[in-house]
Amino acid sequence: MRHxxxxxxxxxxxxxxxxxxxxxxxxxxxxxxxxEQLSEYCANGTLDARFLRVESEHSALAALIGAxxxxxxxxxxxxxxxxxxxxxxxxxxxxxxxxxxMAQVNRAMAPGWNIWADQTDSLAQRDTGWVxxxxxxxxxxxxxxxxxxxxxxxxxxxVMVNLDAFFLSHTYEPVDVPDQKSVDSFLPPYKPRxxxxxxxxxxxxxxxxxxxxxxxxxxIQMAMDEAFTFFEQMEEEFDTILGRRHGSVEAIRCDDAExxxxxxxxxxxxSRQVVANLREKGEKxxxxxxxxxxxxxxxxxxxxxxxxxxxxxxxxxxSFGASGIFAQEVKAALCNFPGHPPVYGYVAGLxxxxxxxxxxxxxYWLTKNSTAPENESSWVGLREVDHAVGQx
Amino acid sequence: MAAQQTPTNRTPLLIPCSYxxxxxxKTGSWxxxxxxxxxxxxxxxxxxxxxxDIGRVEMLTAQGSFKEAWETVMMENPFPGVCGRVCYxxxxxxxxxxxxxxxxxxxxxxxxxxxxxxRYELQLSLQKLESKKQKIAVVGSGPSGLAAGYFLTLxxxxxxxxxALPEPGGVLRWGIPLYRxxxxxxxxxxxxxxxxxxxxHCGKSILQEFWRGGKSEYDAIFLGCGxxxxxxxxxxxxxxxxxxDGLQFLADIxxxxxxxxxxxxxxxxxxxxxxxxxxxxxxxxxxxxxxxxRRRQDMPAFAEEVEMALEEGVELWExxxxxxxxxxxxxxxxxxxxxxxxxxxxxxxxxxxxxxxKKKEIRVxxxxxxxxxxxxxxxxxxPKKTRGMLGLSNCVLLHKSREPTLxxxxxxxxxxxxVAHAVASGKQAAIALDILFHEGLDAVRxxxxxxxxxxxxxxxxxxxxxxxxxxxxxxxxxxxxxxxxYFQFAPMMIQPRLLPEERFQSFAEINLKIGASLAIREAExxxxxxxxxxxxxxxxxxxxxxxxxxxxxxxxxxxxxxCKGCGLCVVECPRNAMILEEELxxxxx
Numbered sequence: 010m011r012h013x014x015x016x017x018x019x020x021x022x023x024x025x026x027x028x029x030x031x032x033x034x035x036x037x038x039x040x041x042x043x044x045e046q047l048s049e050y051c052a053n054g055t056l057d058a059r060f061l062r063v064e065s066e067h068s069a070l071a072a073l074i075g076a077x078x079x080x081x082x083x084x085x086x087x088x089x090x091x092x093x094x095x096x097x098x099x100x101x102x103x104x105x106x107x108x109x110x111m112a113q114v115n116r117a118m119a120p121g122w123n124i125w126a127d128q129t130d131s132l133a134q135r136d137t138g139w140v141x142x143x144x145x146x147x148x149x150x151x152x153x154x155x156x157x158x159x160x161x162x163x164x165x166x167x168v169m170v171n172l173d174a175f176f177l178s179h180t181y182e183p184v185d186v187p188d189q190k191s192v193d194s195f196l197p198p199y200k201p202r203x204x205x206x207x208x209x210x211x212x213x214x215x216x217x218x219x220x221x222x223x224x225x226x227x228x229i230q231m232a233m234d235e236a237f238t239f240f241e242q243m244e245e246e247f248d249t250i251l252g253r254r255h256g257s258v259e260a261i262r263c264d265d266a267e268x269x270x271x272x273x274x275x276x277x278x279x280s281r282q283v284v285a286n287l288r289e290k291g292e293k294x295x296x297x298x299x300x301x302x303x304x305x306x307x308x309x310x311x312x313x314x315x316x317x318x319x320x321x322x323x324x325x326x327x328s329f330g331a332s333g334i335f336a337q338e339v340k341a342a343l344c345n346f347p348g349h350p351p352v353y354g355y356v357a358g359l360x361x362x363x364x365x366x367x368x369x370x371x372x373y374w375l376t377k378n379s380t381a382p383e384n385e386s387s388w389v390g391l392r393e394v395d396h397a398v399g400q401x
Numbered sequence: 402m403a404a405q406q407t408p409t410n411r412t413p414l415l416i417p418c419s420y421x422x423x424x425x426x427k428t429g430s431w432x433x434x435x436x437x438x439x440x441x442x443x444x445x446x447x448x449x450x451x452x453x454d455i456g457r458v459e460m461l462t463a464q465g466s467f468k469e470a471w472e473t474v475m476m477e478n479p480f481p482g483v484c485g486r487v488c489y490x491x492x493x494x495x496x497x498x499x500x501x502x503x504x505x506x507x508x509x510x511x512x513x514x515x516x517x518x519x520r521y522e523l524q525l526s527l528q529k530l531e532s533k534k535q536k537i538a539v540v541g542s543g544p545s546g547l548a549a550g551y552f553l554t555l556x557x558x559x560x561x562x563x564x565a566l567p568e569p570g571g572v573l574r575w576g577i578p579l580y581r582x583x584x585x586x587x588x589x590x591x592x593x594x595x596x597x598x599x600x601x602h603c604g605k606s607i608l609q610e611f612w613r614g615g616k617s618e619y620d621a622i623f624l625g626c627g628x629x630x631x632x633x634x635x636x637x638x639x640x641x642x643x644x645x646d647g648l649q650f651l652a653d654i655x656x657x658x659x660x661x662x663x664x665x666x667x668x669x670x671x672x673x674x675x676x677x678x679x680x681x682x683x684x685x686x687x688x689x690x691x692x693x694x695r696r697r698q699d700m701p702a703f704a705e706e707v708e709m710a711l712e713e714g715v716e717l718w719e720x721x722x723x724x725x726x727x728x729x730x731x732x733x734x735x736x737x738x739x740x741x742x743x744x745x746x747x748x749x750x751x752x753x754x755x756x757x758x759k760k761k762e763i764r765v766x767x768x769x770x771x772x773x774x775x776x777x778x779x780x781x782x783x784p785k786k787t788r789g790m791l792g793l794s795n796c797v798l799l800h801k802s803r804e805p806t807l808x809x810x811x812x813x814x815x816x817x818x819x820v821a822h823a824v825a826s827g828k829q830a831a832i833a834l835d836i837l838f839h840e841g842l843d844a845v846r847x848x849x850x851x852x853x854x855x856x857x858x859x860x861x862x863x864x865x866x867x868x869x870x871x872x873x874x875x876x877x878x879x880x881x882x883x884x885x886x887y888f889q890f891a892p893m894m895i896q897p898r899l900l901p902e903e904r905f906q907s908f909a910e911i912n913l914k915i916g917a918s919l920a921i922r923e924a925e926x927x928x929x930x931x932x933x934x935x936x937x938x939x940x941x942x943x944x945x946x947x948x949x950x951x952x953x954x955x956x957x958x959x960x961x962x963x964c965k966g967c968g969l970c971v972v973e974c975p976r977n978a979m980i981l982e983e984e985l986x987x988x989x990x
Binding site: 104105106163164165202203209210211212213214215216217221224225228231232235239 | 410412413414415416417418419420423
């Protein structure tokens with residue numbers, strides 16, 4: 010049934026439908042609406058889950074690590090500084106192979122204080138062993154969150170579902186909320202492959218000396234590979250039961266495109282419009298949306314960008330001293346692929362600045378009219394400022 | 402909808418997992434700080450002149466162990482029924498809970514325990530120590546004398562109390578009005594002291610010759626005969642017939658020798674006797690004016706009593722000094738000199754100076770003097786410094802080789818004349834004599850020092866006889882030492898009372914009884930500062946599961962094989978009943 014839902018509440022509905030058993034979170038803008046709704050569900054009995062109030066994000070994830078070790082379905086949500094505070098335990102959750110699901114609202118890192126959309130928070134955690142999704146709209150958020158539990162529990166890795174601050178978290182859209190029966194049939198109760206058991210006491214995750222540590226790390230990578238394979242299979246099932254699929258990547262008019270724009274998150278929606286506009290003018294432009302960031306869909310990218318002569322990556326994030334992070338990943342995916350198109354990196358919309366159709370069109374024309382990328386990334390729409398201390 | 406196929410999950414999954422016990426990892430070897438249980442002193446008990454173990458009393462009360470709570474009081478004070486009514490409860494002034502919301506109603510709870518003991522006729526099960534050969538005479542059966550007899554008997558001595566009047570109790574019987582202290586309560590607590598084996602000989606005045614020249618059969622004599630002679634006003638007309646003495650008036654009431662008082666009565670004075678006289682006179686029908694030379698806040702009477710007197714219609718005239726009394730047609734005309742405040746004296750009371758020519762006269766039908774009292778005989782007062790004399794906080798010892806040792810106690814030596822101080826005096830005298838008989842005069846002061854509650858001056862009987870309380874650190878727990886996160890706001894109980902308009906119709910007791918559920922709820926408000934009430938926070942918070950417990954009420958133990966010394970238990974202890982010390986400084990034996 011279709012409801013007009015806030016992006017945050019699309020997450021809450023998915024967590025409810027997933028029959029999550031333990032939730033622990035610490036409030037932070039713009040994530041708070043997600044767990045606010047869930048705490049109400051726990052309080053009024055709509056959701057039979059234990060809601061753990063904690064004193065920090067670090068404790069929230071630590072609590073879930075304990076809960077997940079005992080073999081229950083777990084969820085948390087955070088954003089920006091909160092995610093940064095979880096950093097140590099992000100590694101622990103994946104190393105311990107616990108299928109924790111997290112909704113992560115992409116918000117800029119401080120200072121200066123900024124609560125608006127920016128992906129640097131979650132991309133800075135790309136090496137922590139979490140599966141990462143970047144969603145475009147409310148429907149995708151809901152569907153992906155339900156899928157996240159299925160995937161996490163299959164590969165025994167934690168999954169992070171990312172959504173842009175405000176552009177998605179606080180925007181109301183019509184969202185189809187599936188019925189419980191359909192979700193139950195897609196997502197059966199969690200059957201842990203290992204769990205703490207009073208009848209058979211044991212300790213997990215103690216010393217792993219050099220003779221075994223490396224194998225364990227490699228094992229996580231094998232699970233990441235499996236995650237990619239299983240994702241496809243899972244989407245198939247989801248489509249059968251619920252009639253929707255979003256894909257790990259989505260290619261829009263890329264078959265004959267000369268320039269392919271690569272986007273993630275809500276910028277994709279705006280870019281769809283730009284591509285339609287430019288196509289009307291006869292421009293051969295395509296759009297590639299990357300939803301699955303970890304594991305990174307290397308082979309799909311190689312395949313789908315083959316026809317293009319130029320690639321333009323739009324990053325609402327930045328790695329200081331290098332470039333936009335999606336651009337880096339795309340370059341890395343293509344570099345060993347002979348004859349791959351040149352990759353143009355564009356940084357735009359940091360800290361919630363609007364990425365309008367004009368901005369995206371500019372990026373297209375800049376790319377089209379250039380003979381070769383001049384730098385690792387071009388900053389789009391920078392204002393003239395006096396680069397001295399104390400700007401307000 | 403297609404039936405779900407669940408193929409076997411073969412996703413690689415390799416994590417460290419051990420079925421071996423981790424007990425071999427003795428994390429205690431990492432420790433450089435060592436927590437341990439150490440009970441400390443609660444501020445209320447340090448403030449109690451009788452040194453009652455209030456924190457523990459309230460803990461037992463909260464647990465519903467009323468007999469144990471009552472006996473814990475009785476270990477330090479044989480008069481919980483009396484003190485639960487007439488004590489000015491300095492304990493509540495120092496209650497740490499005062500900084501949180503309101504103090505615990507310690508006073509009302511003490512009375513509740515005594516009333517409960519009385520209602521169920523509980524028998525005291527305190528053990529007397531082995532019999533000693535020494536005999537002690539006690540002069541006066543007021544609170545200090547009775548307390549001395551009580552504690553001497555508990556110590557194994559034979560104590561004989563000599564009372565000049567026909568019934569025992571001293572000021573408790575003759576000086577405190579019934580609306581504050583019903584006779585049945587006093588009688589019961591005196592009966593308990595008698596049952597313990599204390600001999601009280603009434604109607605026996607003791608003369609100074611009693612011990613002169615070593616004639617006495619007693620090894621020591623405790624003088625607790627109190628202040629029975631009222632101080633004079635030193636103004637003209639004070640000896641006119643009909644001008645009454647406050648203390649005498651109160652005693653006359655007890656003897657049933659007072660009938661209705663019509664017209665206006667003036668009471669001169671600002672102490673408890675003056676206030677008791679005023680309130681009693683009001684109950685006999687008089688319109689009462691209380692005349693005090695300083696201000697209300699300077700009155701030595703307990704503030705609560707003054708408050709109730711005013712509620713009952715007593716008028717207070719402040720800054721008025723009587724300068725003359727004259728008789729006129731059967732009435733008295735008192736000339737009052739108006740004064741004003743010119744600063745403060747050493748005790749922070751106002752110093753006053755007459756306003757020239759500001760005088761007025763007041764015509765009254767009854768006049769009472771109650772400005773204080775002194776010893777009935779000059780030899781009741783301790784002599785000025787002599788050889789063999791030892792001045793202690795609540796009594797004065799005079800040791801002579803060929804005569805019985807004399808101990809001056811009670812109001813004879815007290816700065817603050819309260820029942821609790823009188824009890825403290827009797828207790829200190831008993832313990833001091835015990836030390837004197839066993840270890841000599843020089844040992845008295847240092848041994849008493851070791852049983853102080855906090856830094857004193859209160860001393861603990863339980864500590865002296867080596868009970869569990871003697872293991873306690875004398876350090877007083879302050880509010881900042883507590884972890885108040887574990888306490889919830891709760892207002893202090895309201896002591897039920899007769900309405901002011903009901904009060905002066907009779908001498909019925911003003912403060913009413915409280916029930917067990919109210920008492921338990923009030924006792925639960927107590928922080929039990931410095932004491933372990935087995936809340937188990939230490940056990941719950943220990944990350945190493947190194948705090949174990951057994952059924953013994955004091956049964957919390959730290960397994961130092963695994964305690965890393967993180968100190969969480971000490972921080973999470975709400976009551977400051979633990980301490981964290983540097984490992985190297987600890988006695989590891």
